[in-house]
Amino acid sequence: xxxxxxxxxxxxxxxxxxxxxxxxxxxxxxxxxxxxxxxxxxxxxxxxxxxxxxxxxxxxxxxxxxxxxxxxxxxxxxxxxxxxxxxxxxxxxxxxxxxxxxxxxxxxxxxxxxxxxxxxxxxxxxxxxxxxxxxxxxxxxxxxxxxxxxxxxxxxxxxxxxxxxxxxxxxxxxxxxxxxxxxxxxxxxxxxxxxxxxxxxxxxxxxxxxxxxxxxxxxxxxxxxxxxxxxxxxxxxxxxxxxxxxxxxxxxxxxxxxxxxxxxxxxxxxxxxxxxxxxxx
Numbered sequence: 001x002x003x004x005x006x007x008x009x010x011x012x013x014x015x016x017x018x019x020x021x022x023x024x025x026x027x028x029x030x031x032x033x034x035x036x037x038x039x040x041x042x043x044x045x046x047x048x049x050x051x052x053x054x055x056x057x058x059x060x061x062x063x064x065x066x067x068x069x070x071x072x073x074x075x076x077x078x079x080x081x082x083x084x085x086x087x088x089x090x091x092x093x094x095x096x097x098x099x100x101x102x103x104x105x106x107x108x109x110x111x112x113x114x115x116x117x118x119x120x121x122x123x124x125x126x127x128x129x130x131x132x133x134x135x136x137x138x139x140x141x142x143x144x145x146x147x148x149x150x151x152x153x154x155x156x157x158x159x160x161x162x163x164x165x166x167x168x169x170x171x172x173x174x175x176x177x178x179x180x181x182x183x184x185x186x187x188x189x190x191x192x193x194x195x196x197x198x199x200x201x202x203x204x205x206x207x208x209x210x211x212x213x214x215x216x217x218x219x220x221x222x223x224x225x226x227x228x229x230x231x232x233x234x235x236x237x238x239x240x241x242x243x244x245x246x247x248x249x250x251x252x253x254x255x256x257x258x259x260x261x262x263x264x265x266x267x268x269x270x271x272x273x274x275x276x277x278x279x280x281x
Contacts, residue, residue, distance in 0.1 A: 002272040013272035021279035026111065031056045031274045044174050046181045050128045053251050056260045057107045057278070060251045063181060064128050065099040069232050074221055075141070075194040082195035089192050092221050095228035097235040098124040100135060100247070101157070103184055104254055114168035115180040118254065119157045121188060122243065125236045131248035136240040139209035139218055141193035147202035151257055154243060154250060155205055158196055162187045209241055 005012045012022040045052065051062040072092050079088040100122040108114030121143045122135035137143075137155055146152035167183060170176040197204035210219055215238050217227035227234055243250065252262060259277050 002269040004268050004271045004275065011275055013275035015272060015276075019276065021276045023275050023278045027057070027278050028271070028275060030107070031278060032271070042173065043177065046178045049181070051131065051247070053131075053248075055255045055262070056274075058255060058258055058260055059105040059113055060254055061103040061105070061177075061181070062128065062247060062251075063101040063103060063185070064124075065096075065101070065185075066127070067095070067097050067233060067236060069093050069095050069228055070189060072189065073192045075192070079194075082199060084194075084196075087192070087194050089194075092225050093228065094221065094224050095232040095235045096123075097238070097240070098127060099138065100124055100128065101184060101188065102250065102254065103181055105180070106258075108168040110168075112173060113177065115162075115164055115184065117159045117162065117164060118153060118258070119159065119184055120153045120155045120250070120254070121157050122155055122250070123240050125238075125240070128247065131251075132246045134246055135243045135250055137205045137209065137243060139206050139213070139240065140188075141195065141204045141206045142188070142197055143205045144197040144201035145203045145205055145208055153257070154245075154253070156201070157184070157188050159184070159187050160196075161191060205241070212241060213239065215239070 002013065002015045005014075006025060009025050010022050011025050011028040012020065014020045040052070046063075048063045048065060049061050050064045053060050070093070072094055073089045074092045075082070076088040076090045081087045102120045102122070104116045104118040104120075105113040106116045121138050121140065123138045124133065124136060142158040144153070144156040144158060146156070162183060167176065167180050170179055193206075195204070198207060216223060217234060218224045218238065245253070255262070
């Protein structure tokens with residue numbers, strides 16, 4: 001039988017197979033935290049955050065950006081390279097529907113929430129009103145599709161140039177969260193859209209959408225730009241690719257990808273697995 005021993009500030013798990021691991025008691029308590037309650041404590045939520053879901057040591061913030069026309073740095077048609085230092089860019093003005101960004105926070109070295117590199121982006125054609133609302137895939141470069149999708153984000157935001165260590169070093173908790181959300185949005189919308197996803201992952205959701213949505217107004221960025229000049233809100237009537245999942249289901253999936261199950265531990269073996277998992281991360 002697996003056993004758990006708590007002595008002083010340390011919790012030690014020992015499995016029947018002889019595997020041992022230990023974590024600080026405070027880490028174990030975080031993993032055994034009671035069910036979520038509606039309380040942000042001393043945190044003032046950043047503007048645009050519609051929902052906050054925490055489970056164990058991780059938190060997902062759902063940020064919503066309303067429809068608008070964005071000036072985007074988009075790879076040029078005559079770019080000599082599909083991505084990287086040799087890529088050439090142009091500015092395009094593309095109407096966007098509701099953009100939903102799921103900012104995923106783990107625990108930093110100081111034990112407080114710190115942005116991870118596992119963030120995701122989606123579309124909606126209406127505002128979020130419930131965790132049961134469905135999310136749609138975003139027609140954006142640098143939002144990656146993985147094959148197979150198991151264990152990977154559904155729509156990963158490329159965060160190569162995001163300075164996660166610097167964001168985690170901010171002392172004030174409110175400033176840390178605001179800076180993290182701001183930096184993530186800048187990484188998504190301001191750093192340059194290129195064909196990195198097409199070369200490093202299975203594809204981008206822009207290329208997938210252009211091929212599969214069947215909407216001539218978004219077939220190319222030139223078509224999209226022209227359609228937006230006539231009606232910036234046409235994007236609310238496009239049948240974007242469905243994820244087939246609600247916001248709650250996508251958030252659950254993020255937690256599961258990080259080894260965090262919704263089920264509450266009920267035995268010493270359950271707690272031992274939590275300790276073993278925490279010791280490895």
